[in-house]
Amino acid sequence: MRLLFIDACPRADSRTRRLAESRIEDFRGEIVRIFLDGEGLTPLSGAELERREALIAVGDYSSPCFRYAKEFAAADEIVVCAPYWDLSFPSVLKVFLERVCVRGVTFSFTETGEAVGLCRARRMRYFTTMGAEGLPYDFGYGYVSALCRTYFGIADTELISAEGLDLEGRDPEEILKAVAEGPRE
Numbered sequence: 650m651r652l653l654f655i656d657a658c659p660r661a662d663s664r665t666r667r668l669a670e671s672r673i674e675d676f677r678g679e680i681v682r683i684f685l686d687g688e689g690l691t692p693l694s695g696a697e698l699e700r701r702e703a704l705i706a707v708g709d710y711s712s713p714c715f716r717y718a719k720e721f722a723a724a725d726e727i728v729v730c731a732p733y734w735d736l737s738f739p740s741v742l743k744v745f746l747e748r749v750c751v752r753g754v755t756f757s758f759t760e761t762g763e764a765v766g767l768c769r770a771r772r773m774r775y776f777t778t779m780g781a782e783g784l785p786y787d788f789g790y791g792y793v794s795a796l797c798r799t800y801f802g803i804a805d806t807e808l809i810s811a812e813g814l815d816l817e818g819r820d821p822e823e824i825l826k827a828v829a830e831g832p833r834e
């Protein structure tokens with residue numbers, strides 16, 4: 650069993666990462682961690698996109714540009730941890746996901762244009778923490794969950810969120826502890 654741990658937490662002492670780590674403690678198997686801040690990721694440029702499309706067209710997936718997509722497709726379980734930034738998540742996660750969304754590796758299309766997932770994982774857990782609480786917007790988990798369900802064929806997605814960590818008078822450690830010890834599947 651292989652768990653892919655996608656760490657989109659830029660801060661060295663990230664509380665979001667700590668929360669996610671506490672909830673995978675009992676995972677028995679290999680954990681592959683990708684710390685996005687250290688990957689030197691850049692958005693797909695026009696030239697890169699052209700090269701990538703040409704390789705996909707001939708079914709040649711040997712280039713390193715497909716490594717994230719292959720890693721994602723082969724994992725038995727996906728964990729994403731990302732702090733709540735500007736109503737969603739740090740942009741490095743979007744850049745990473747651009748490189749995960751590869752036709753022929755993580756998804757495909759039927760002749761009638763429907764997406765078919767090619768990923769092995771059956772579950773994606775998304776961990777986040779936020780300064781405020783009760784915000785009515787979900788452009789973070791909602792987006793990643795939609796990608797998983799619509800394209801990757803990962804139907805089981807779960808949000809684990811600790812809110813109000815930066816509100817005055819709150820004890821962030823208490824909030825984190827309650828969520829870390831919260832209900833599990």
Ligand SMILES: Cc1cc2nc3c(=O)[nH]c(=O)nc-3n(C[C@H](O)[C@H](O)[C@H](O)COP(=O)(O)O)c2cc1C
Nearest residue numbers: 660663664665732733734735736778779780781814
């Ligand atoms: C760049 C940036 C943007 C943020 N945007 C929001 C926001 O839109 N809403 C909110 O409630 N908190 C926001 N916060 C606060 C973080 O969500 C909160 O401090 C979170 O716990 C940080 O997680 P970390 O400890 O894993 O870095 C923001 C923090 C930063 C640094």
